[in-house]
Amino acid sequence: MNLPAASFGLFGEAFEFVFSGREAETGGVTVGGTSQVLDLAARQLEVTLLALAVAVLLALPAGLLLGHYGRGEFLAVSAGNAGRAIPELALIALMAAAVGVGMFNLVVALAILGIPPILTNTFVGIRQVDRSSVEAARGMGMTERKIITRVELPLAVPTIMGGVRTAAINIIATATIAPLAGILTLGDFIIARNVYGDAGVLAGAVLVALMALALEAALAGAQWAMTSRGMKLKRS
Amino acid sequence: MSKRYPGAEAFAVEELDFEVPAGEICVLVGPSGCGKTTALRMVNRTVEMTSGDISIGGNSIREGDPAQLRREIGYVIQQIGLFPHRTIAENIGTVPTLLNWEKDRVRARSAELLELIGLDPEYGDRYPSQLSGGQQQRVGVARALAADPPVMLMDEPFGAIDPINRSRLQNEFLRLQAELRKTVLFVTHDVDEAIKMGDRVAVLKKGGRLAQFASPTGLLMEPADDFVEDFVGADRALKRLALMRVRDVDLWTAPLAQAGDPCEPVRTAVAAAEVPHALLVDNESRPLGWLSRRDLAGESVPENADSTADPLIDADSVLRDGLATLLQSGSLYAPVVDPRGRLTGVLSVEIVSDFLSSREASESELSAAERPHD
Amino acid sequence: MTEFLAVTAAVDESFFTDRSGGGCIQENRLFCPDWVTDNYDRYLDPTLEHLILVGSAVAAGFLIAFALAVFAHRHRWLQTPFLAGTGILYTIPSISFFFLLLPLTGRGAMTAIIALTAFNLQIIFRNITTGLRNVPPDVTEAARGIGLTRSQVLRQVELPLALPEIIAGLRIATVSTVALATLAVFANGGGLGAEIVTGSNITFKTGIIVAGSIAVLMAILFDAVLLLARKALTPWQRAAP
Ligand SMILES: Nc1ncnc2c1ncn2[C@@H]1O[C@H](COP(=O)(O)OP(=O)(O)OP(=O)(O)O)[C@@H](O)[C@H]1O
Ligand SMILES: [Mg+2]
Numbered sequence: 001m002n003l004p005a006a007s008f009g010l011f012g013e014a015f016e017f018v019f020s021g022r023e024a025e026t027g028g029v030t031v032g033g034t035s036q037v038l039d040l041a042a043r044q045l046e047v048t049l050l051a052l053a054v055a056v057l058l059a060l061p062a063g064l065l066l067g068h069y070g071r072g073e074f075l076a077v078s079a080g081n082a083g084r085a086i087p088e089l090a091l092i093a094l095m096a097a098a099v100g101v102g103m104f105n106l107v108v109a110l111a112i113l114g115i116p117p118i119l120t121n122t123f124v125g126i127r128q129v130d131r132s133s134v135e136a137a138r139g140m141g142m143t144e145r146k147i148i149t150r151v152e153l154p155l156a157v158p159t160i161m162g163g164v165r166t167a168a169i170n171i172i173a174t175a176t177i178a179p180l181a182g183i184l185t186l187g188d189f190i191i192a193r194n195v196y197g198d199a200g201v202l203a204g205a206v207l208v209a210l211m212a213l214a215l216e217a218a219l220a221g222a223q224w225a226m227t228s229r230g231m232k233l234k235r236s
Numbered sequence: 237m238s239k240r241y242p243g244a245e246a247f248a249v250e251e252l253d254f255e256v257p258a259g260e261i262c263v264l265v266g267p268s269g270c271g272k273t274t275a276l277r278m279v280n281r282t283v284e285m286t287s288g289d290i291s292i293g294g295n296s297i298r299e300g301d302p303a304q305l306r307r308e309i310g311y312v313i314q315q316i317g318l319f320p321h322r323t324i325a326e327n328i329g330t331v332p333t334l335l336n337w338e339k340d341r342v343r344a345r346s347a348e349l350l351e352l353i354g355l356d357p358e359y360g361d362r363y364p365s366q367l368s369g370g371q372q373q374r375v376g377v378a379r380a381l382a383a384d385p386p387v388m389l390m391d392e393p394f395g396a397i398d399p400i401n402r403s404r405l406q407n408e409f410l411r412l413q414a415e416l417r418k419t420v421l422f423v424t425h426d427v428d429e430a431i432k433m434g435d436r437v438a439v440l441k442k443g444g445r446l447a448q449f450a451s452p453t454g455l456l457m458e459p460a461d462d463f464v465e466d467f468v469g470a471d472r473a474l475k476r477l478a479l480m481r482v483r484d485v486d487l488w489t490a491p492l493a494q495a496g497d498p499c500e501p502v503r504t505a506v507a508a509a510e511v512p513h514a515l516l517v518d519n520e521s522r523p524l525g526w527l528s529r530r531d532l533a534g535e536s537v538p539e540n541a542d543s544t545a546d547p548l549i550d551a552d553s554v555l556r557d558g559l560a561t562l563l564q565s566g567s568l569y570a571p572v573v574d575p576r577g578r579l580t581g582v583l584s585v586e587i588v589s590d591f592l593s594s595r596e597a598s599e600s601e602l603s604a605a606e607r608p609h610d
Numbered sequence: 611m612t613e614f615l616a617v618t619a620a621v622d623e624s625f626f627t628d629r630s631g632g633g634c635i636q637e638n639r640l641f642c643p644d645w646v647t648d649n650y651d652r653y654l655d656p657t658l659e660h661l662i663l664v665g666s667a668v669a670a671g672f673l674i675a676f677a678l679a680v681f682a683h684r685h686r687w688l689q690t691p692f693l694a695g696t697g698i699l700y701t702i703p704s705i706s707f708f709f710l711l712l713p714l715t716g717r718g719a720m721t722a723i724i725a726l727t728a729f730n731l732q733i734i735f736r737n738i739t740t741g742l743r744n745v746p747p748d749v750t751e752a753a754r755g756i757g758l759t760r761s762q763v764l765r766q767v768e769l770p771l772a773l774p775e776i777i778a779g780l781r782i783a784t785v786s787t788v789a790l791a792t793l794a795v796f797a798n799g800g801g802l803g804a805e806i807v808t809g810s811n812i813t814f815k816t817g818i819i820v821a822g823s824i825a826v827l828m829a830i831l832f833d834a835v836l837l838l839a840r841k842a843l844t845p846w847q848r849a850a851p
Pocket of ligand 1: 242269270273274314425
């Protein structure tokens, strides 16, 4: 690819960095280029989705049960508040320094960031379900399990998905600093400026932003697909 | 004037046209959704008319700034709408503050109005959530009255309260109105309230069209069409009793006696009187009890009568309430007393039934309706 | 992997000298209390920088979001596009945002503040909008009906009643920003992050714990102050019904 890089300024260089690669600041080797970009992007997506899945698997059932039985309101609600206060950088750094680098530890650390918003929103979403709908379901002879999965869960989808989306944004953003924990994601372009140069930094920033927006759009789409028709009508 | 909401097929209010004399209460009444609120809100331009005009004291409301106009018109909305973040005193002082009154004057005015609506001064520092629904409605009325506007718009001001307190508030408001003489547009969907509160009543039907504009008596005596007749209800004859005060009908007289009077003349009087029983009264002619035949058998009238004079009927109460008292006590007659407790006559069930069937009575009613309430 | 760390902060000569003379720091144990007593002063500047980052970002976010929300309150159709626009800014990770600004503002505290502001906007905008929307319609109708102008209704009735919701938004925004601002170190924006990614090392556990704890404490403090402010500003909510 032969683009007039200079005319785009730094953006042009970043473009070149992504599609054809540039010489490393440290000299010698070529860095960037589609294959490295795809590699790091795939890794970032992988870590993000893994951590999100772990967070959902842990927080969703907990939130459903707490919400259904109306227990642990203080815990469920303060989790969300406390979660926001965790400094992402300190969490990843401490995990890497005290527990060790590597995929498993990273996923655990990222999942910790994802759990609070999902837990809180699931709890709140379930509690917000009209109690008369639940009573009606019980009156029709549904088991508690069925009440949770057939009545409460569908009605709480928008709120729960709000929590999942918050978690996802937080996780993918933090996955950008995963190179600190030894897992190379797109954030490597940003963090290792002395290797990739400003072109690499800008390219990394653009790629991370696009990836986060794409994930958010996908989750918004998933939420739309999961929301029952009756509730969409009610909202419009 | 007319109003059609944007996007609506039909008019919410169509060709409504009437005039309210200054100092009177005009009630807009009609079924739910007939356009009463819309008509009312056009007056202070919270809803703009589609066509037509409204003038107050000869000036069209279309001229000038709507906010300015509204400060000169008291407005009590259907849902009360007190400001939850302001104390009761601040709520009442809203318009005076907008009009840049001195702080002290605003405070004094709030205190004055609190007293007027019968709330303790300490309520001034409370917040609306700390008041009962009925108290809130009174504050709503006080807030509308604060800057002493000559015109008041009241949209179901007593809608949200139980019947007992409602009737109390209605009476209180009528008492205030006798003093304040505001020109009031009063909306309700309750015919009884309309008849009780109105000097004039405008009955609206769906689409905000005027079905009848008349005095309460006119409405009850001569409904303009089937709709009004239906709306007023089959018991409109009884409703007329709510228009008359006991003191305005011809009461019967009973023979009177004081303790120590000789019995003989009393016995003679009983035989000839409309009421076949004598009343024992004190020297201020306050009734003490009904004298039985045994009481009158002796030489002179005893100190105590065989039966009490209860129930006593207040001459100022309306005929309907008088009749209710009579029926409830199971007696045929009840003494009617003035505010100082002195006998003015005797009410009987027969008086009421005669009144309802007499032609002459309806005329006296009509003239009574012209009189201001007090 | 480790080379990049050299650029994040100048190497501090005294860094690995345990002034108390124990072996805790050389062994890099999880937490060395002596480090804190000997070096608390090195955290003063980063803490102040962090406060400035958060304070400016939240203040700017509030001013912009407030203006947008009030404007969209008058022109309802703008709410959806504003929400979408601020949503995009919220979704873009701050660390990425720092460097999207690179061609425009370069590196430094200003860049970090802009990115953190962009992150804040939606949280605050959404809460102001919700707060204004939740004002009971009978109250605004009464306000209009007794002669308040539109801007008086907004200032005297709608905004005060939306206050609890607005402050709730500020609390979320502030607490999140305190945490996120640790990343400002990557944009050379200073703050407590500089004490986490210290010198040429991110493995110094005590340093990470101390800086992280200061950030958490700061978040809690901001939260408490805003909570108290709400209590003070909304006396009617305390009135027992
Ligand atoms: N803002 C509005 N936009 C469109 N239509 C309206 C609006 N307000 C009222 N309407 C319609 O105008 C008609 C009259 O409404 P209005 O509120 O004046 O009735 P009302 O007589 O006060 O009823 P109620 O006794 O229930 O208070 C109704 O059909 C109503 O649906
Ligand atoms: Mg109405």
